[in-house]
Amino acid sequence: MLRRRLARLFLGGTAGNERLTANTASVLIVLLAVEGATLLSLRSFLPVHVFVGMLLIPPVALKRPARATGSCATTAERPST
């Protein structure tokens, strides 16, 4: 069961890319919501803010627009031409 789910998750190709992007998007929405909530009382939730902020770095890096990558460590999602 878990193996099949993992296999589907790391399918590769356009289907795999679509799944990865969709999964990343849902993780991103949840984490951004939590991160936003900590801002309401940043003083008391600063440790949570920093922790969740760190968790946000990978999905944000994956979901950022390809155009914004520049030349530094680029993993452009689509061709530039």
Ligand code: HEM
């Ligand atoms: C997408 C991720 C993040 C978002 C959207 C975000 C957003 C914000 C915003 C809007 C504030 C200003 C709050 C205010 O001045 O009232 C803030 C403050 C702060 N953030 Fe983040 N943050 C993110 C990630 C992080 C990470 C990864 C760290 C730690 C490495 C961090 C550390 C801090 C700290 C220390 C403050 C307080 C600064 C101060 O005392 O003025 N944040 N954040």
